[in-house]
Amino acid sequence: MTEQTIILTGGGTAGHVSLNQAVLPELQKLGFHIEYIGSKGGIEQEIIGEAFPNTAYHAISSGKIRRYFSRKNFTDPFRVGGGLVQSLGILRRTKPAAIFSKGGFVSVPVVMAGRMMKIPVIIHESDVTPGLANKIAMPFADHIYTVFNETLAHVPAEKATASGAVIRDELLTGSATSGKELCGFNRELPVLLIMGGSQGSALINQAIRSQLEALTARFNIIHLCGKGNTDPALADVAGYRQFDYVTTELPDLLHYADYIVSRAGSNSIFEFLALEKPMLLIPLSKERSRGDQLLNAELFRKQGFARVLEEEELTADRLSEELVALVSERETFVRNMEAAPSPKTAAEMAALIAGHIKKR
Numbered sequence: 001m002t003e004q005t006i007i008l009t010g011g012g013t014a015g016h017v018s019l020n021q022a023v024l025p026e027l028q029k030l031g032f033h034i035e036y037i038g039s040k041g042g043i044e045q046e047i048i049g050e051a052f053p054n055t056a057y058h059a060i061s062s063g064k065i066r067r068y069f070s071r072k073n074f075t076d077p078f079r080v081g082g083g084l085v086q087s088l089g090i091l092r093r094t095k096p097a098a099i100f101s102k103g104g105f106v107s108v109p110v111v112m113a114g115r116m117m118k119i120p121v122i123i124h125e126s127d128v129t130p131g132l133a134n135k136i137a138m139p140f141a142d143h144i145y146t147v148f149n150e151t152l153a154h155v156p157a158e159k160a161t162a163s164g165a166v167i168r169d170e171l172l173t174g175s176a177t178s179g180k181e182l183c184g185f186n187r188e189l190p191v192l193l194i195m196g197g198s199q200g201s202a203l204i205n206q207a208i209r210s211q212l213e214a215l216t217a218r219f220n221i222i223h224l225c226g227k228g229n230t231d232p233a234l235a236d237v238a239g240y241r242q243f244d245y246v247t248t249e250l251p252d253l254l255h256y257a258d259y260i261v262s263r264a265g266s267n268s269i270f271e272f273l274a275l276e277k278p279m280l281l282i283p284l285s286k287e288r289s290r291g292d293q294l295l296n297a298e299l300f301r302k303q304g305f306a307r308v309l310e311e312e313e314l315t316a317d318r319l320s321e322e323l324v325a326l327v328s329e330r331e332t333f334v335r336n337m338e339a340a341p342s343p344k345t346a347a348e349m350a351a352l353i354a355g356h357i358k359k360r
């Protein structure tokens, strides 16, 4: 019997790729052949190409890749139409038994093509409210998995399940000692890791750097700044180590960190929760997004996992106050996080996906 194929799709930002990255090897272990449909030159091509060089990657037309999700993407019917024609061709050749979509603009024509060819389509939504791409794609899906229970109010409930967050296995097995070696800090201070989402955040980068002296007096700082955002002028500051985007180093750095300051992207915050790291979240504002991070952050605050500082309030004094509070409430945060339900493993998520496939 030949292997059945599953097509994975999703991209635009790492938040739309990391689950695919986690389930891909698990689906292979279940005996499926995996191929990926993403955009040409998108972050998904880089991540999947680096982690799985033997997995076929089909690049389709997806319009301009913007750093921020923009409605303008959808006013370009020619590119979407082009993506649809390309997707139909790829699906005809690969004859997949199912399509799993993690969302993002590029996934829309793939999901539509899947529906036209009567291939089961499974969608995953990791934020409290669905992104625009998933909203468009949902009517074409057979099933929708969500991370948050609250999302079920925003999706067709008759074909949706809140399955919880999924954490990449390798994140759970990092080593604080290796993280320490990587950073080379030689001062006995708590370690604060700063992450501005997968692309870095100019606002957070600026806020940290403008008070670097005060902050490095209290913490050793690991700063994940986003591609191209390291500042060579700060390379020699004691207790400050910058990285633009880390891959294999991330588990060690996260295990080494005592505290986190971060954007409130869904994947990131569940990773910090799984590792029981007290976190200060600075969600992306409504000005520049649909407000999904504000909702993610608020749910974490309510459950006692995080403190939240809104962008509009991000001043030197407020940041400093919030960090003092984060440190003094450490025990409470850790206790609350210990009591939280465990995330799903990638193997469990892969089994859910496989459950939608008709066995031959």
Ligand SMILES: CC(=O)N[C@H]1[C@@H](OP(=O)(O)OP(=O)(O)OC[C@H]2O[C@@H](n3ccc(=O)[nH]c3=O)[C@H](O)[C@@H]2O)O[C@H](CO)[C@@H](O)[C@@H]1O
Residues within 6 Å of the ligand: 013, 014, 015, 016, 018, 067, 068, 069, 126, 127, 195, 196, 197, 198, 199, 224, 244, 245, 246, 247, 250, 264, 265, 266, 267, 268, 269, 271, 284, 289, 292, 293
């Ligand atoms: C600007 C934007 O559109 N943000 C959205 C995007 O965020 P973004 O792409 O930042 O996604 P997340 O915060 O959910 O996930 C980022 C992922 O990148 C990883 N990582 C990050 C930095 C690094 O150096 N190395 C690394 O591997 C993290 O471990 C995590 O797995 O998708 C999220 C999930 O749909 C949404 O909640 C966010 O609102």
